[in-house]
Amino acid sequence: MSLFDLRKSYELATLTESDVAADPLVQFDRWFQQALEAELEEPNAMTLATVGANGRPSSRIVLLKGFDLNEAATGASGRGLIWFTNYASRKAAELALHPYAALQFHWIGLERQVRIEGTVERTSAAESDEYFASRPLDSRIGAWASPQSEKVASREFLDAEHLRYAQRFGAEVPRPAHWGGYRLVPTYFEFWQGRPSRLHDRICYGLDGQGVWDIARLAP
Numbered sequence: 001m002s003l004f005d006l007r008k009s010y011e012l013a014t015l016t017e018s019d020v021a022a023d024p025l026v027q028f029d030r031w032f033q034q035a036l037e038a039e040l041e042e043p044n045a046m047t048l049a050t051v052g053a054n055g056r057p058s059s060r061i062v063l064l065k066g067f068d069l070n071e072a073a074t075g076a077s078g079r080g081l082i083w084f085t086n087y088a089s090r091k092a093a094e095l096a097l098h099p100y101a102a103l104q105f106h107w108i109g110l111e112r113q114v115r116i117e118g119t120v121e122r123t124s125a126a127e128s129d130e131y132f133a134s135r136p137l138d139s140r141i142g143a144w145a146s147p148q149s150e151k152v153a154s155r156e157f158l159d160a161e162h163l164r165y166a167q168r169f170g171a172e173v174p175r176p177a178h179w180g181g182y183r184l185v186p187t188y189f190e191f192w193q194g195r196p197s198r199l200h201d202r203i204c205y206g207l208d209g210q211g212v213w214d215i216a217r218l219a220p
């Protein structure tokens with residue numbers, strides 16, 4: 001089988017300027033609800049791209065754990081999209097240098113892609129505590145056991161660290177200071193709906209000088 005022959009026509013839906021919400025987070029919420037209703041696997045898995053000290057990009061998947069629909073629930077710089085990770089990881093080091101990132105969802109079962117770009121800040125300690133406390137016990141221990149992004153000697157090292165922290169904490173695992181959330185406060189959104197003949201619908205949102213979202217169509 002040649003990869004040249006791997007292709008698919010996208011026919012499920014359309015997206016027009018008049019369909020979309022004026023507020024891109026409202027539009028994101030609509031599509032996210034539809035991804036949930038379609039029972040897509042891990043609809044909250046998203047690619048997070050950051051920029052290293054050398055100016056080069058790197059990316060990995062993280063799980064979206066919240067987004068701010070209402071003005072009331074916002075970070076210091078505004079409403080955004082939230083994920084949790086290790087503050088000593090490679091991505092965290094890159095975000096400390098360049099607090100800008102790109103997020104990307106591929107909802108393959110709906111023939112959709114969403115791209116989001118913006119500035120990144122840490123969530124409040126209270127937000128990180130709240131989510132950390134909701135995690136299963138083993139995941140909370142894992143946050144202590146794994147020096148994320150560092151080279152480790154072996155699998156056995158990780159298992160031994162997990163056991164060590166499990167014995168140390170029992171059922172009461174505090175959030176490590178090196179673990180918490182980030183919020184990307186968007187400055188750009190693009191909603192992509194696959195269409196036949198590669199003439200896909202792309203509707204983007206950018207902020208104008210007054211902080212109002214400007215909606216436009218991009219060529220596919």
Ligand SMILES: Cc1cc2nc3c(=O)[nH]c(=O)nc-3n(C[C@H](O)[C@H](O)[C@H](O)COP(=O)(O)O)c2cc1C
Nearest residue numbers: 045060061062063083084085086089090091092149
């Ligand atoms: C489906 C999926 C979900 C993931 N979710 C997270 C997450 O929410 N937080 C996280 O730190 N890593 C998550 N990871 C692991 C990251 O992709 C990555 O390996 C890790 O964060 C280290 O990245 P870094 O070395 O670039 O910092 C996930 C991986 C996959 C495949």
